[in-house]
Amino acid sequence: MINAKVISIGDEILIGQIINTNASFINSKLYSIGVKVEKVVTIGDNEEDLLRELDDSMMNFKVTLITGGLGPTHDDITKPILIKYFNDKLVLHEDILEYVREFFAKRNLVMPETNVGQAMMPSKSKVIWNHNGTAPGIWMEKEGRVFVAMPGVPFEMKAMIEDDILRMIKEYFAAEFDYVLKSKTILTTGIGESLLFEKIGGINELIGKHKMAFLPSPLGVRLRIDVKEKDDKSASNEIEIIETKLKDKIGQYIFGENDDLIEEVIGKMLKDSGMTLAVAESCTGGLLAGRITDIAGSSDYFIGGITAYSNQIKEGFLGVKKETLLQYGAVSEETAKEMAYGIKTKFNSSIGVSVTGIAGPGGGTEEKPVGLTYIGYCDGEQCYAVKWNFGDNRERNRIRTVQACLNLLRNELLKKNI
Amino acid sequence: MINAKVISIGDEILIGQIINTNASFINSKLYSIGVKVEKVVTIGDNEEDLLRELDDSMMNFKVTLITGGLGPTHDDITKPILIKYFNDKLVLHEDILEYVREFFAKRNLVMPETNVGQAMMPSKSKVIWNHNGTAPGIWMEKEGRVFVAMPGVPFEMKAMIEDDILRMIKEYFAAEFDYVLKSKTILTTGIGESLLFEKIGGINELIGKHKMAFLPSPLGVRLRIDVKEKDDKSASNEIEIIETKLKDKIGQYIFGENDDLIEEVIGKMLKDSGMTLAVAESCTGGLLAGRITDIAGSSDYFIGGITAYSNQIKEGFLGVKKETLLQYGAVSEETAKEMAYGIKTKFNSSIGVSVTGIAGPGGGTEEKPVGLTYIGYCDGEQCYAVKWNFGDNRERNRIRTVQACLNLLRNELLKKNI
Structure with missing residues (x-):
């Protein structure tokens, strides 16, 4: 060697x-x-x-x-x-x-x-x-x-x-070089390392003489499969066998492989379907739009976004009702839903995604602690919002929130069978 | 030692x-x-x-x-x-x-x-x-x-x-243990490593028996000064002497020291002055707003932003004139200026900053190559836009562009003697 x-x-x-x-x-x-x-x-x-x-x-x-x-x-x-x-x-x-x-x-x-x-x-x-x-x-x-x-x-x-x-x-x-090492990384998101480990079950049976590493990050857990074989073909075969077993067990969490980016996966689905997207952000302050536009060619499906850091903008530009803000607050399921509806309508896109939360370190209360986040989704058929809490570290919270928005969008697009 | x-x-x-x-x-x-x-x-x-x-x-x-x-x-x-x-x-x-x-x-x-x-x-x-x-x-x-x-x-x-x-x-x-080691890092932005090196001139005269390292990154060049002295006081003195000389020569590029962030420096200036900020982004797609809102408490001075990825949004939400887009194009001094004016006016902030450019890899022409970027600025007294080109790598181009926006804003705030 x-x-x-x-x-x-x-x-x-x-x-x-x-x-x-x-x-x-x-x-x-x-x-x-x-x-x-x-x-x-x-x-x-x-x-x-x-x-x-x-x-x-x-x-x-x-x-x-x-x-x-x-x-x-x-x-x-x-x-x-x-x-x-x-x-x-x-x-x-x-x-x-x-x-x-x-x-x-x-x-x-x-x-x-x-x-x-x-x-x-x-x-x-x-x-x-x-x-x-x-x-x-x-x-x-x-x-x-x-x-x-x-x-x-x-x-x-x-x-x-x-x-x-x-x-x-x-x-x-x-x-x-009389042997071939091959590795493939399977990308998951929306599930933690220990739960993923449990869902996969007996690792040794699954990988045999090969190796698998769990690599967690705020964007999800990557699973790296490493095989060593005498030639390229048998190495590829071995990887495929392991990958197929993994997909059986945890397929719904897998969004890609190797260097794939979830924003790229979503971009491709949007492009293929001819749908367009607009986003309204509060706590993530532009990071969601930033991730989406990291992808070259995103102007084909991404119309734009509004960072509504103040209530004045949520009301004036996204059309969130004054009563909603008063009754439920800026960080609430209702506001998230109205923000998603608002951005979709105002920017005339097929889909609107919104996010509002308390990124911290200040601003939390007992009822609405730092980390509380609502992600809203709206298309021609449905409008809803879901609740999350990604912890009280401002930076990691914002990264995880953006990832959750993208994963929610991915799951919705999958349902449309694009 | x-x-x-x-x-x-x-x-x-x-x-x-x-x-x-x-x-x-x-x-x-x-x-x-x-x-x-x-x-x-x-x-x-x-x-x-x-x-x-x-x-x-x-x-x-x-x-x-x-x-x-x-x-x-x-x-x-x-x-x-x-x-x-x-x-x-x-x-x-x-x-x-x-x-x-x-x-x-x-x-x-x-x-x-x-x-x-x-x-x-x-x-x-x-x-x-x-x-x-x-x-x-x-x-x-x-x-x-x-x-x-x-x-x-x-x-x-x-x-x-x-x-x-x-x-x-x-x-x-x-x-x-008859000596003390001390170090300080001076943070610069808006100038490359070689030009900084030239502007500083005779390094040896400046640092004498001490050391200085140039640490470049897409956010700027950090200068780390290392001194060794017999006691803490003379170590601090020596650092101060070198720092003073540096400020004489390259003061305009220095935005902070050690772990300071430029978005933090700007945030403090805005907060102290009671001014507010809103941003309109095209090619950076939300990253500028994302950097500004990385800072806890940014809601005190940051109203929000619009990511105007399509011309429809530039026109409809930022009030960029149809004629301007037709005559000069979306990536132009005129559009950048109107975007900055538009976001300031619509969001009712003291300052509006805008950015429009060709992030690449596609979309470039001979006249307007990939990397061409205009940054617009507008406050109560002036509206203008400046031209930049940060190269054709999409990711780094966007990072450098955001940094240039923040540095332009810093320089304008400095002129106001806050």
């Missing part, structure tokens, strides 16, 4: 200012192709420490991935040290320089001269293009070992790993 | 299933007492790897903190390896055994016999009591070096660090 080491360079990790999420991303990606990370090391931007780690890698690891220390400023040490360690020299890549200049030009900026350095690469290296920033990645090989340097900015590093580096590792070590 | 290494033992970190938050906690705690963590290493429960790390520690680090691998099961390797490395033997501590028995008894459980092992400690070690679990910590000293082993369970480890270990380190190295 191919072993690997990850080196993170960054004083901000060593002083505890940021958490090393880059390493966990890299680890899981390498694991997914069957490369075993045996060591993760974080060091500062210090020449001696990095040289010592390169020595250790040369002795003990086939693959070494380095993040951080690759930028235009004074504290970026990775490239000079690779040059030193591999006894190499820098050469100018005109195509990179051109790309960096354009990167700035597109943003109506002139490239600062410090950025010329980004286009200087070790002569023995392969360039890993950075489509999201200006510092390219560096791939170097020596005596059957691979060293890869990437920027520390998460989205730049992640794209390089997914677009190029995993593939390059598989190609370089092709002879040693 | 006392340097330190943190060793995390755990396969679940190496496969990327969990993030190493233990290390960041330990790092920040050690940093706060002036111990410099120079290396963090994660390894699996593998004897050879741990022995190699102990050797490295003996050579290079005064303090080594180990988490994980200290429990009652077969894969808990830390204690046996410490015994081996320090050529020691286990002795039974009756008081620990009594404590563990009681720990189970309190939970109405009989102690499983495997737990007797928890009361067996290296004869040369000091015991660090674990008030939240059954595995005590181990403190060992050799030739002026300290090795501490703790359980990997976060709340057990954290209490040990705070209750005992920091104090024990300070006592053991009392003679060397």
